[in-house]
Amino acid sequence: MAKYSRVSGSVGLITLQNPPVNALSAAVRQGIVDTVERALSDPKVKSVVICGQNGIFCGGADIKEFGSNMSGPPLVPMIHAIEAANKPVVAAIEGSALGGGLELALGCHYRIAHSKARLGLPEVTLGLLPAAGGTQRLPRLIGVPAALDLITTGRHVTAAEALQLGVVDQVTDHSTVDAAVKFAQSVAGKPLDARRISTYPCPRPSDLDALFEGVMEKVRQSARGAIAPVACVQAVRAAATQPYTQGMEREKELMATLFTSGQARALQYCFFAQRAVSRWSMPNGARWDTSKPRPVHKAAVIGLGTMGRGITVALAQTGLSVIAVETQEKQLMEAKQAVSGMLERGAKRRGVAPALDRISYSRDIQAVADVDLVIEAVFEDMGLKKKVFQQLASICRPGTFLCTNTSALDVDHLASQTHNPELVVGMHFFAPAHVMKLLEVVYGPRSSPQAVATAMQLGKKMGKISVAVGNCPGFVGNRMLKPYMEQAFFLLEEGATPELVDRALEEFGFPMGVFRMSDLSGLDVGWRVRKGDGLSEPGAPSGQPARIRQGRRYSPLGDLLCEQGRFGQKTGRGWYQYNKPGSRVARSDPWLHSFLEGYRARHGLVARRIDNQEVLERCLYALINEGFRILEDGIAAGPEDIDMIYVFGYGWPRHRGGPMFYAGMVGLGKVLERLEHYHQAHPDVPYLKPCSLLWRLVASGSPPLHKWREVIKKLHSQL
Numbered sequence: 040m041a042k043y044s045r046v047s048g049s050v051g052l053i054t055l056q057n058p059p060v061n062a063l064s065a066a067v068r069q070g071i072v073d074t075v076e077r078a079l080s081d082p083k084v085k086s087v088v089i090c091g092q093n094g095i096f097c098g099g100a101d102i103k104e105f106g107s108n109m110s111g112p113p114l115v116p117m118i119h120a121i122e123a124a125n126k127p128v129v130a131a132i133e134g135s136a137l138g139g140g141l142e143l144a145l146g147c148h149y150r151i152a153h154s155k156a157r158l159g160l161p162e163v164t165l166g167l168l169p170a171a172g173g174t175q176r177l178p179r180l181i182g183v184p185a186a187l188d189l190i191t192t193g194r195h196v197t198a199a200e201a202l203q204l205g206v207v208d209q210v211t212d213h214s215t216v217d218a219a220v221k222f223a224q225s226v227a228g229k230p231l232d233a234r235r236i237s238t239y240p241c242p243r244p245s246d247l248d249a250l251f252e253g254v255m256e257k258v259r260q261s262a263r264g265a266i267a268p269v270a271c272v273q274a275v276r277a278a279a280t281q282p283y284t285q286g287m288e289r290e291k292e293l294m295a296t297l298f299t300s301g302q303a304r305a306l307q308y309c310f311f312a313q314r315a316v317s318r319w320s321m322p323n324g325a326r327w328d329t330s331k332p333r334p335v336h337k338a339a340v341i342g343l344g345t346m347g348r349g350i351t352v353a354l355a356q357t358g359l360s361v362i363a364v365e366t367q368e369k370q371l372m373e374a375k376q377a378v379s380g381m382l383e384r385g386a387k388r389r390g391v392a393p394a395l396d397r398i399s400y401s402r403d404i405q406a407v408a409d410v411d412l413v414i415e416a417v418f419e420d421m422g423l424k425k426k427v428f429q430q431l432a433s434i435c436r437p438g439t440f441l442c443t444n445t446s447a448l449d450v451d452h453l454a455s456q457t458h459n460p461e462l463v464v465g466m467h468f469f470a471p472a473h474v475m476k477l478l479e480v481v482y483g484p485r486s487s488p489q490a491v492a493t494a495m496q497l498g499k500k501m502g503k504i505s506v507a508v509g510n511c512p513g514f515v516g517n518r519m520l521k522p523y524m525e526q527a528f529f530l531l532e533e534g535a536t537p538e539l540v541d542r543a544l545e546e547f548g549f550p551m552g553v554f555r556m557s558d559l560s561g562l563d564v565g566w567r568v569r570k571g572d573g574l575s576e577p578g579a580p581s582g583q584p585a586r587i588r589q590g591r592r593y594s595p596l597g598d599l600l601c602e603q604g605r606f607g608q609k610t611g612r613g614w615y616q617y618n619k620p621g622s623r624v625a626r627s628d629p630w631l632h633s634f635l636e637g638y639r640a641r642h643g644l645v646a647r648r649i650d651n652q653e654v655l656e657r658c659l660y661a662l663i664n665e666g667f668r669i670l671e672d673g674i675a676a677g678p679e680d681i682d683m684i685y686v687f688g689y690g691w692p693r694h695r696g697g698p699m700f701y702a703g704m705v706g707l708g709k710v711l712e713r714l715e716h717y718h719q720a721h722p723d724v725p726y727l728k729p730c731s732l733l734w735r736l737v738a739s740g741s742p743p744l745h746k747w748r749e750v751i752k753k754l755h756s757q758l
């Protein structure tokens with residue numbers, strides 16, 4: 040809807056009304072068409088102001104309408120009618136003007152923004168392009184390079200930057216609507232020809248071809264297979280090289296291709312899934328809307344290694360006081376330096392003062408006695424962690440939440456070391472903790488809803504995408520990684536190379552394939568875990584074939600590399616070779632290839648040709664199958680939780696929506712059929728055996744993802 044009123048005698052005021060973000064639904068578009076017509080036909084009205092209610096101009100097209108039969112007046116002619124009006128139209132921009140909202144404002148003759156407003160064309164992040172003239176008007180207004188930047192990245196700019204770029208005409212610290220009404224009065228009756236952006240010639244930089252080639256190359260590299268950024272460049276190129284009307288045709292044509300693409304569906308799914316995961320629930324019925332978090336003002340971090348340092352930075356940047364505890368003098372000194380450096384660099388980027396004085400350091404765990412919440416990040420060693428939790432339970436004042444950053448250990452077992460297990464949850468950050476967006480909040484059977492709510496809220500405050508998950512080895516993300524990596528190892532045994540496997544996964548859209556990733560994080564990490572699990576004794580345990588452990592197929596390849604001191608980047612050798620320890624550029628290693636040949640010969644394995652399809656199917660479907668098991672076990676409440684964990688924590692390409700969404704896109708029947716096929720070929724690999732939830736979903740006609748919860752509920756009720 041749009042409300043119409045006449046203010047100050049001669050100004051028609053149109054207020055967009057569609058909470059919470061005044062998205063341009065069919066009703067809003069109809070309201071704009073009607074009210075603009077009314078204002079233009081009222082002789083008492085000399086100028087018009089368009090604003091949005093509740094302090095937000097407009098969040099763009101109504102994304103919820105995209106999947107449905109779109110009715111109502113289309114945006115393009117509506118914006119044209121505004122631009123063609125013979126009375127000045129002023130956009131009063133408060134809060135946000137995004138996507139179609141900014142395109143509407145670009146159709147107006149003037150734009151006035153509040154100093155706190157944010158503007159942008161984020162369509163590319165939804166797999167689209169600004170198809171209501173945005174790709175044609177913006178370059179005409181601010182030039183090709185700046186428009187390309189905004190349109191291909193989708194980044195939001197502040198009002199100050201928008202003013203500097205020339206997107207808005209004025210910025211105010213006071214009431215934007217008052218300023219816009221005053222301004223509208225001052226320009227009433229003035230000629231408008233020079234204010235219609237579509238009539239501007241598009242500035243043509245002399246090196247146009249080189250400019251577009253450079254941008255296209257950059258965009259293709261960072262897009263990792265996403266098609267929308269490429270289409271955005273093509274649309275802006277049309278603005279720079281063709282008359283406006285033809286440019287609009289090109290914009291429409293490109294949008295039509297994007298609009299129906301699977302990528303747009305995946306990205307729009309991610310938009311809503313990202314928000315849906317904050318509405319968490321636990322199997323015992325506790326939920327986000329009935330569980331009140333407790334405020335956290337002061338927190339402690341125990342252990343200042345890789346993770347503790349990042350967590351300390353993230354907490355301090357959020358405005359909390361932090362007590363940072365590290366027992367080793369040398370580590371403490373290094374940590375102080377590293378944390379200060381990270382804070383200073385971050386503050387410089389954001390143009391604020393570094394939060395150095397919010398942190399106090401100590402070697403004595405007694406220093407945490409009066410904090411509201413503790414995050415333990417000592418070595419991944421159950422014995423050590425148990426001791427730390429026992430200490431915390433006796434030192435901290437009653438009611439303190441005790442959290443662990445363990446990546447796989449049993450949170451409930453740690454909780455049992457304290458007098459108040461209900462106050463214990465996992466807060467599983469990802470490295471580097473002050474940068475990575477994902478936080479898994481792990482609840483055990485005894486964690487209280489308030490502890491979960493508090494950790495979730497703290498995560499949100501830190502700018503994380505927090506996902507609440509149940510307690511099991513590896514939780515969600517690392518549990519699913521196990522079958523994925525296992526398949527990659529098996530593929531090497533069967534004839535693949537690390538290069539082949541990584542290439543297939545990187546072409547799929549992962550920033551790094553499994554072996555490059557493993558070299559980066561250190562092969563010794565997994566080795567230690569496998570040793571702890573009794574898997575990686577040198578040589579086969581007596582009476583067992585070398586490649587069988589605990590009754591199932593096992594690949595000792597990773598262990599054999601570690602035995603040679605090949606820990607990855609840190610030692611300059613791993614699945615690849617590096618110029619020197621710590622170097623990042625992975626090079627193919629002939630040693631590794633002959634090592635693989637020798638290994639196969641020793642075990643009587645005959646290398647066969649493996650193609651990309653097999654790599655993707657075996658690695659990804661094994662991972663997805665585990666995702667279904669996680670849903671079946673109730674460890675994740677819904678597929679969106681798993682998908683956001685993979686998108687934000689594991690580099691799953693966002694334009695493929697996350698593993699569970701991807702399974703739906705491929706077709707559950709196909710995933711099931713391929714898993715069965717591979718399981719028949721490898722009956723000693725339990726991860727390839729399709730799980731019962733997948734069978735159940737296929738038997739129920741492969742319902743769309745938003746209906747999976749019903750099937751899961753039924754499955755649980757029958758158990």
Ligand SMILES: CCCCCCCC(=O)CC(=O)SCCNC(=O)CCNC(=O)[C@H](O)C(C)(C)COP(=O)(O)OP(=O)(O)OC[C@H]1O[C@@H](n2cnc3c(N)ncnc32)[C@H](O)[C@@H]1OP(=O)(O)O
Nearest residue numbers: 060062098099100101102103137138139161169170171314
């Ligand atoms: C051939 C076909 C031709 C079609 C032509 C289309 C041409 C186009 O030009 C296409 C477009 O406009 S696409 C839309 C572009 N706009 C955006 O991407 C902005 C999305 N929204 C935001 O960034 C933040 O919500 C924002 C910054 C606005 C506010 O952030 P907050 O943190 O304050 O609030 P959120 O929690 O994000 O959002 C609150 C609730 O509003 C829902 N929502 C937000 N934007 C929406 C939108 N544009 N459409 C529909 N719903 C939207 C959001 O889901 C959330 O809902 P709940 O989770 O239920 O609370």
Ligand SMILES: NC(=O)C1=CN([C@@H]2O[C@H](COP(=O)(O)OP(=O)(O)OC[C@H]3O[C@@H](n4cnc5c(N)ncnc54)[C@H](O)[C@@H]3O)[C@@H](O)[C@H]2O)C=CC1
Nearest residue numbers: 342343344345346365366367370416417418419445446470
């Ligand atoms: N490194 C990673 O990528 C990730 C690690 N994690 C988990 O985070 C935890 C920490 O891992 P990292 O930071 O990598 O380990 P790290 O080895 O870099 O650091 C551990 C630190 O804890 C200190 N420490 C040991 N005992 C202590 C005690 N009693 N009191 C205070 N400090 C003590 C050590 O001196 C060391 O500085 C582990 O549980 C790990 O599984 C979780 C996510 C990712």
